Amino acid sequence: MSTYCTAAVINHEEIIPGVWKIELSAPEIAKTARPGQFIQLYPPDERNLLARPLSLSSISKESVTVVYRVVGQGTKQFSCLQVDDMVRVMGPLGNGFTLPDAGTQNVIVGGGLGIPPLLELAKRFHENTVVLLGYRDDPFMAEDFQRLGLEVHIASQSGNYGFHGTVLDLLENLTLPAGMIFACGPRQMLQSVSMWAKGHNVPIQVSLEERMACGLGACLGCGVKIQKPGEQDWRYLRVCKDGPVFSGEEVVWNE
Amino acid sequence: MSTYCTAAVINHEEIIPGVWKIELSAPEIAKTARPGQFIQLYPPDERNLLARPLSLSSISKESVTVVYRVVGQGTKQFSCLQVDDMVRVMGPLGNGFTLPDAGTQNVIVGGGLGIPPLLELAKRFHENTVVLLGYRDDPFMAEDFQRLGLEVHIASQSGNYGFHGTVLDLLENLTLPAGMIFACGPRQMLQSVSMWAKGHNVPIQVSLEERMACGLGACLGCGVKIQKPGEQDWRYLRVCKDGPVFSGEEVVWNE
C-alpha cells in the first residue's frame, strides 16, 4: 500500500559535492517500507510534471532517507530544499529486495549512486555478509556500512581509495562462495555482475532504473526486457511495479 | 528609458483585505519614473509567462511602490512575496500623466484600485487641487492624499463612508470650475467622467488598462480605440506605449 502526501524535510546535507542526503518526515511511508523500494519525489517547480524516483537509503519509524545526485532540473530543485520545507512524495513503491534464508552468504555489490539504496538492506543482515563498494573516485557512505559491523571492501577506478579497480575485481577476489548477490549501480556494472553470477551459478537480485511517469504500474512507461525461465521470449515488465528489483538472470541485457 | 532587473522587496503589507502595497528597491527605475507610469512585475511561478502591469503609486529616490488587488494567479503569487525576496521587474513604462501649467485647477478622480496610481501625481500638486475618491465600500489610502494637504472628497457606493454615491456625484457637486481632470479607475467610471468632462468642456487625462504581453509597444497586444481630433476613423493605439494615459475625449468608449 502506498501513500501520496506532503512531507517535511527533517535533514538535508550535501555529503560529497553534488550528492545530497535528504530525510523526510513521512510516517505513513516509513511504516510499510522495505529495503529496495523507492519513492517518487515531486519537484517544487510545477513546470516539471513528473515525480523523480529515488531509492530508499534508510527507513526509520517516522521518516525515510534518500541519497541523490544532482543531474538535472528536478534534482537541482531538490537540492534547494531547506529543513522544514514541504515536498510532495509518494511511496513506498516497487517490490524491494527479497530477503534470503537465514545463513545464506550474502554479497552486497554497489556502484556509485547505487550504493545508498543498499544500506537499508545491509542493516537487515548481521552476519554472513560481504559488502563490495565501487566508486569512480572518492568514496562516500562506506563508513555507514562499516558501522554495521559488516565486512566491507572498497574499489575505486581512479585508484585514489581502496582497491584500484572495479567491484567485479572485488567479486573475483572473494574468498567465500557467494550464496546470494544483491546489486545496485550503473546498468553496465549490473550486467557484468549478473554475467559473473550466472557463470558462478549464484542467484542475483539487481535494482534497475528507467524513466517513469506514474510510478505505480499504470502507464507502462518504465519497461525492462525480462525473460522468465521457461518463457519463449522476453516481454516488457514494469520497473516501478514488477521491480525495481529483478532477478539478474531474467534481465535481457543486450540493448 | 526602461530597465529590466531583479528587485528586492523592501516593504510589503496588506492594507485592506485582498489589497497589498509593495515597495521594491529599484533605483534605476525610480530615477526616471513619472506619475502615471507603470511597471511589469513577473510572477515567480514560471508557468506564468507574462508579467503583470501595475501602476506606480509612489516613487522615491531608490524605490518604487505599487498597490495591487489579488485577482488571479499572478497577484496571488505576489502576495506571498516576503521582504528581501527578489522579483523580476521592468520599468518605468508608458507615458504617464502630462503635468498641467501652474495655476490650473486640477481635479483628481480615482475609483477603487484606480486610486493608488494617482497618489504620486497628487504629490506633485501643492495647491489648486481637489481629490475625489470613490469606493465601493470601505476606503483605503484616503489619508495618504489628505496628508498632502489637498482637499479630499470621498464617496462610497455602500454609503458606509463619506458621500453616499459615486465620484460622478462628487464631480457634479464641485464648487470650483475644473481646469484639468486626471482620472483612474474602472472603465465604466472613466467613461462617465469623460462624458461629464466633454459636456463641461474640461480637458481630461484617463489611465487605461488592457491585457499586455511585451509592455514595451512591440507586440500590439494592448490595443485601445483612439480617434484623435481631425482623424476620420479610430485606430488601435497601444496602452503600454502610447498610454496608459490618454486624453479622455480621444478614447472611443463604446465597445
Next chain:
Amino acid sequence: MNSGMETTIAGVTWKNPVTTASGTFGSGREYGELIDLNRLGAITVKGVSEEAWKGNPVPRLAETQSGLLNSIGLQNAGAKHFIENDIPFLRQYDTKIIVNICGHTLSQYCAVAERFAGCDIDMLELNISCPNVEEGGLSFGTDPHVVERVVKAVRHYVKQPLIVKLSPEVTDITEVARAAVSGGADALSLINTLRGMKIDIHKRRPILASKIGGYSGPGIMPVALRMVYEVCHSVDVPVIGMGGISTFEDALQFIMAGAQAVAVGTANFHNPYATVEIIDGIRKYMKENRISSLEEIRGCID
C-alpha cells in the same frame, strides 16, 4: 439523490462527467490503492488489442515543460487477458467501464471489437489516433474517408455504445469528426496526443528511443479546448473532452465549450488525486454558483 453532475452519453449515465484518459490509468488497479474508484464517472482503460503487443523500446517517456512525451506503443497483454483479469476487477466498483481498443489492421480492429461484443462493459472507445504504432493508429485517423470507412466496418461488430477517439493531427478536426459520426460513432472523444520531440543536447540524441512520441499534458490544453469547441459546434453526438485537464477549472472550460464529459490523463502522474479533486472542485463550483445541473453551463460558449 441527484447531484446535478449525472451525465448521459449515448444512453449510458455516469454519476459524474469525469473519466480517465486511456493509457494513463491502466485498468484502475494501481490508482485504486490511492483513490476510491467508486468516485469516478467512468474508467477508460489502457488500449487493448486482440493479441498481446510488446510495445516500443525504452526510453518511452520524456518530460517537457508542462507536458509529457510518451511512446509506449500500446503495450498490452491482449484482449483475452484483459477480459479475464480486468473486467471482473473493474466490476467490483460502481463506475462505468470504457474499453479502449486498437489494432494494426482493420481486421484486427474488427476482431477485438467483436470479442468485446459479448462482454460486460459499458462503452467501447475506438482509438484510431495513436501516434505510437507504425501501422494502423494515426494513419487510420487522419483521412476523413478512411475514418468513415473504418468506423463503419468496426461499428458492425460493436454491441456497446461506440466512442471514436480523434487525433488532433489534422488540418480540420471538424471534417474528421463528421466523418466518424457518419461512420456510426455514438460519441466522440478528443484529443489524443500531438506528436512531439525532445533532444538531449549533451548526448546529442532524442530522449525517446522512438525519437518522436505523443505529447500530452497542460501544454496541449489550449489546442484541445479549441478542437473540442469546434467539434461540439459541428456534430450532434456527445463529446468527451480531454487534453491537459489538471484542475476543475480546466474541466469546466471543456464543459462550457460543449463537452458532455471530460477525461483526465497526464494530470494523474502529477497528482494521483487529480480525478477526485476535479470532481470535488466541480461540485464546489456548482454550489457556489447555484448551478443545479451541468446543463446550465454546458456549451454556454457560443
Next chain:
Amino acid sequence: MNSGMETTIAGVTWKNPVTTASGTFGSGREYGELIDLNRLGAITVKGVSEEAWKGNPVPRLAETQSGLLNSIGLQNAGAKHFIENDIPFLRQYDTKIIVNICGHTLSQYCAVAERFAGCDIDMLELNISCPNVEEGGLSFGTDPHVVERVVKAVRHYVKQPLIVKLSPEVTDITEVARAAVSGGADALSLINTLRGMKIDIHKRRPILASKIGGYSGPGIMPVALRMVYEVCHSVDVPVIGMGGISTFEDALQFIMAGAQAVAVGTANFHNPYATVEIIDGIRKYMKENRISSLEEIRGCID
C-alpha cells in the same frame, strides 16, 4: 574573427543563427531600449501588409500554462509607413533585416512583395500561416496545392531571398514544405502558432474577443521541434526553426534537429534579454564542448 556561429541562409550570412519571431519584436525599436540590436543575427519584423490593417478587437491576449494565445490580427500601419520609418531605423544596426509580409488576397501578397522589391532589406518572409485573419493567412497555408501556387505567384515579384513560413495546422507538414519549395521558397520557417482557446469560467466567455487565437510559447515546443526535424529531413532548403524557444538549450535542440537558424518569439515577453542570452549560451556551449562551427552539430539527429 570567426565565431563559428555564422550562418548562411539562401546566400545571406548572419553573424549568428538567432533572429526574432515575427510579431513579437515589433521592428526592434522598443526592445532596442533594453538590448543591443547589433547582437542579433537578424531581426524579423512584425507582419506588413500593403495597406494599413486595424487588427482584431481586444482582448487580444490570454496567458495559458507555459504559453500565450494572441489574436492581434496583423495590425500594422502598412508597407509605406514601414518603409519610411522602420527600414532606416533598422539599417542603423549591424544585423540582417527580414520583412514578414501578409495579405488577405493573392494580389495583396503580390503587391506588398513587389513594393519591397526595391527596398534595402535582406530577406522576405512570406506568412501564409497566420491563424488570426479571416481571409488569406491560414487558408493559404494548409493545402499543398494552394501553397505551391501562392508561393509561385508571389515569388515572381520578390527580389530578395524568400522564406516561406509554414503553419503547423496540417496533417503532414512535410507535404506542405515540399510544396513551398517547389513553388520557389529559398528557405522555410516554422512553426507559426497553433490555434488555441481559453475560457474564463467565472465570466463564462472566452478570454479573447476573437474566441480563438494563436498559441505560442514553451507549450508548443515539442510539436515545433518535431516538425522542424521532419521538414529538415524532407527538403533541401535551409530551415529557420521556432516555436517556444526560450533558452540556448532549446535553440540547440532545433539546430541538432537540422535547423539552420532559430527565431525567438514569446520568450521575449517572459525575458526581454532572451535573444542575447541564447546567443551567449550557444557560444558557451560551443566553447565547453570544443565545437568550432555549428556545422559540427547541425542536424546530428538522424
